[in-house]
Amino acid sequence: MDNPRHDPYLSKESLDNLRFYRYSAVDKSPITKYVLRHWWDHAATYFPTWMAPNLITLSGLSFVLINVACIGLYESDLKTPGPTWLYLSFALGLFLYQTFDNVDGRQARKTGTSSALGHVFDHGIDTLNCPLGGLVQVASLGLGHSVNGAFFILIGCVPMWLSTWEEYYTGTLYLGYINGPTEGILIAVGVHLISALFGPRIWHTTVDLSAFVPLVSHPLTLIECFNVIVLIAVFVVHAPVCFMNVHAACKSKSLSFTSAISQNLSFAIYMGLCWLWITSPYSSLLSSTRGSVPPHGGLIEFTLLVVCTFGRMLPRVIIAHLTHGPFPTLLPSVIFPILGGVFIVSLNQFGW
Template sequence: MVLGRFTSGSTYVSEQGLENLKLYRYQSVDLSWTTHYVLRHYWNWCVTLFPRWMAPNLITLVGFGFVVGNLALFLYYTPDLTGPAPAWLYFSAALGMWLYSTFDNVDGKQARRTGTSSPLGELFDHGCDALNCSLGGLLQAAGMGLGHSWYSVGIIFCTSLTFYLSTWEEYHTKVLFLGIINGPTEGLILACVLMALSGVYGPQIYFENAHASFGSWLAPVVPPHYRVIDCLIVLLFLGVVLAHAPYCLTAVHRVCVRDRKSYTLALAELLPMALFLSCAYLWLASPDSYIFTHQHLALFIITVGIAFGRIATKIILAHVTLSPFPWFTVQMIPVILGAALTNLPRWLGQAPLLTPHSEHTFLWACFVFASVAYVHWALFVIDRFCTYLGIRCLTIPQAPSAKSK
């Protein structure tokens, strides 16, 4: 059985978009030495452990479940995101993130192995990756004991921005490109190592003085008051600004020049993400917001993360259906509204509109709205794909003939 039959699915995927699925060709380039010399052999072995009846999308979903499950445990044991939590939980989080990465790379191999490759596979895979930018980032923050702080926000903002840029680049170049050092490979390995170190030494190690931890050789480049976490955040930020973003910008520029398209218009497609991040920042930074002081950051991150998941996945949907770039999603409205409610009164010289209780209630309402809207949209799109392609999302009804992606 396909995930239900929804006649209004055409609202999200046009008939022409479905027709364009015939032109779909998955293309990717991974220059990582870690992948080439080590991990590809590991993934080729791992895929043999999965039964042939297990659908690739189910592998993706189970892998994402490791992240969600460990995050739920952290929110139970350390709702302040600081801890310390039981040592086993940090190792569980590191293992869960590693299994997520493994399953995320094995699903495509399983698709080719079982002859079930389809455009839905890329959409489903990258859709889970988009959600993982926030949920996995929140798990990372909890695993390092960063608490309800700007450190946690910084990790999630940087992760989301890099994913958006890569998705925007793929929309224009039609190729998923991963560099010699990239987030899905080396970045996830580092994330696993950092959480495992929290299990060995405790998360407080990231708040120790960097010079005391690593030695005086840091003196020429690191301020004396910097802690370990400060160095990690700066390195993450520099990686985005000096490496990842410039490559994405130049790659899209080359394609626009080659195809004689407007690079200015392509750059304008970054504005939705700029608006989204700006509103999220303004909401958090407002003196009339209580998200940090009353420890509501986890709920905030999950809510805006769901909204970001739809923003990014709509670009992937446009990519596989050769549709126009999606400029807006309704799930951006709560973030924009939250920024307005917490800042406009102060800017206009009026009394705050929100109290700690009313902001918390509003945040829960935003979460419910974002979740329902996301699930509604996802089921409609999945059903449209399954109906048109004659496939199932989470099961393999029969052994299909072998075919390549």
């Protein structure tokens, strides 16, 4: 008897398309080519053949989850300096996550278990790490439950979404000469190590760049400089490449580039609602809000909500790519939790 519940991504035709699965990726990073690739090849030799690639992927995420648990125990306000070992564990956990994330593919090829399921699982884990890794970064920078902290929690989702959208059309995961999974993670590891050596307050010191950058008329904190670097990396370096590659793919396949761009609207709505909730003067997510519960703010809890919703949203695009299905629309299970938060804080404007 047929299942009355019908999901177009699980239809027989979609499942049949999995037979054509071929993993395709390009990584032009010199650091990957000349340094990390050799480390990952060596690390892969330590994993027994009975260990499933997906188990390696999940084990990598567990290091980040341990970091998040330590934040809850030792630095729940995301601001008070923690012990030195805490930031060292952040650096080690993220580096091990990167290592395991690259070893799993080698394990799959070694054991002959490469599959579309492994592709979805691997990229799905990467999706979860975007907000979680951002939260760990917030703690390491000592940003607290602030708008700047929320920025770091959400910003990692942008390149992940754009790369997955790009892969949907091109069929290839393209990683440029400077990319998030390599250089981005190494920079984050460096931030954790600096925080371990000097404490998070080092990032709140000011520097005068007016002699080098005439447009900057006043001293900036290191965090403000870091914000600018992240924005340039995402929207000036990464995003244009994604759009150019999708444009070329649409042109070669006689597809509408305008239609392809419009498919980013669902993600824009999702991010916009998240930002409205965070920045609302009636929101209790930030530590500056009077009477917030918990008193230090709720960015940790908000991060877990983003993990659940973004982790539900993006893998559907991956599945659509693997099964040659239509680009997915915004799910109620993704939008309603965020929309509900915006609605509740908006009620305060009317005295409710």
